[in-house]
Amino acid sequence: MALAMRVMSLLPATIAVMIAAASWGAHGGASDEASALLAFKAELAGSGSGMLASWNGTAGVCSWEGVACTSGQVVALSLPSYGFAGALSPAIGNLTFLRTLNLSSNWFQGEVPASIGRLARLQTLDLSYNAFSGTLPSNLSSCVSLLLLDLSSNRFHGRIPVELGDKLTSLQKFSLGNNSLTGAMPGLLGNLSSLNYLDLRKNHLEGPIPHELGSMGGLQVLLLHDNRLSGVLPHSLYNLSSLKKLGVGDNMLSGTIPADIGDRFPGMEALDFSSNRFSGAIPPSLGNLSALTKLVLQENGFIGYVPSALGKLQSLTALFLGVNRLGANDSQGWEFITSLANSSQLQVLVLGNNSFSGQLPNSVTNLSSTLQGLYLGDNMISGNIPINIGNLVGLTVFVMGNTSVSGQIPESIGQLRNLGVLGLYNTSLSGLIPSSLGNLTQLNRLYAYYGNLEGPIPSNLGNLKNVFVFDLSTNRLNGSIPIEVLKLPQLSWYLDLSYNSLSGPLPIEVGTMVNLNELILSGNKLSGTIPASVGNCISLVRLLLDNNLLEGSIPQSLKNIKGLALLNLTMNKLSGSIPDALASIGHLQQLYLAHNNLSGSIPKVLQNLTLLAKLDLSFNDLQGEVPKGGPFANATHLSIDGNDELCGGNPQLHLAPCSTAAAEKNRRRMSRLICSDKEAMVQFISALYKTRELPQL
Known part of the structure; x- marks a missing residue:
């Protein structure tokens, strides 16, 4: 039955091939091409497979969707972004006059058929952004006319075939980026003397960069970042004077940058040496790269001062120098900031996590008023935030966290109306929060924790x-929690006002934060x-109200917060019993109710909280038997100290059995009654005696 169904599923494609063969029987080449194309179509699946309705036996192949012909021969098959899935049929190798094959941005799977090596006239092969897998077919080297080979953003693995560098000498663009290729870069790639674009980024290539790459005299773009390459950059690379983009970031490369680098690449536009092990000083000659728009040197071991010569880069839009050992102090080293005022196109300046100090x-x-991102955090910068910081009206991100800046937050900060992220955390900032902060209506993240801010x-x-x-x-803020803050409509990640001196009740408007985590x-x-x-x-995952002066009972309504994982009400003045409703919070993992005035028994239904890994009920007035199931089964997950009238439970808790405990409780009660009776009798006799001794009137 299964075989019959499979045969039936092939009938439409088979019939179409027969019709095409009959229609073009007098023209053998056209018939072969039609058969090849219909075999290609037969392998297709996915949402776009229905878009090839024109591929039938009633019209010539040259009128089919995505097909182009010259002199009646199929020379191009271009079907990018059609939503195709399935395999690439080996019949593609029968289109021997094909010059362009573009199947990019689809969902093709499986291996690239070896038959593609028969396409000797092929000039453009673009299979990028698919799900092809397997190893790269070495017989691609037989496609000797290739000018563009783009297999990027697939799932290829294994080594880069050395044959590709030996035979494809006409290749101008070669892209294998964003795959899982391994091994060393073949030195024979240096034979691709016509190449102007080489992209091998985001693979698992390792070992040194071959010095033979320096033979590609016309190379304009070299992208090798996000691999495991090691060693020093071969000096021959610095001879590639045509380079416009050089990306070697996120590798394990080491060494220093040549002092004359700025004199070797007159057309350099983007230079990325980030996340490696480069060391030494930043060469001032970089300021000679007049076309440079992006300089990325972050996450290395660069030392010394930032050269003021960088201010000559008038086209510079992004300067990333974070996570190095660069420095400055009050007497020298900050001059580059003044010089960068000449970089009128600057949009991002990252200096974070260095050794900058002083004011x-x-x-x-x-x-520049075009500056959007200013990252100065994780340094030893001190003194005040410049009072005119509001001049940088283009800022969308301003971070000075983990520094020693002090004084007040400037009122002018309210002029940064495009600001989306404000990071003033872990500083010595003090004084009142300026009301102008309320002008930042585009702000989406406000971080001002660990400071000395005060007032309401x-x-x-x-x-x-x-x-x-x-x-x-963690500031010194006081007063009540503004209702207006609780009503912020987009508040969803978290609201943290902990460890201040806020007072008054928790407003009922807290219930408006339905999206808060x-x-x-x-x-x-x-x-x-x-x-x-x-x-x-109802969206809360963590609710922490501990170490306050809250009183009354634990609200039953907490049961509505089904996704709550952590609830901390420790160190308050809460009273009453532990509500059974807490057992309805099935995702609860940590529950802290210690140091309150809770009484009554521990609800047995809490045994149903199977995800609960920590339960702290210590130092309350709880009594009765401790449950044994669920989170109570493991004593290391449970704290019940300071509840003298609890009994039973897991033996690891070393509590008295409830029967003994009850008897002892009754004994103590009877003892108190007997003592009370004796005391009453003594008082009665004493009173009687004293009455008898009263003098006669």
């Missing part, structure tokens, strides 16, 4: 309608009851 010069506010949280921060991260934790209010002076509206925060 950030005021000249930073003279940088400005209510106009409720204007930050796009913010989804709001973190002012984390609410962290630990370590304040919040009082009153936990509002039932907190149960409306």
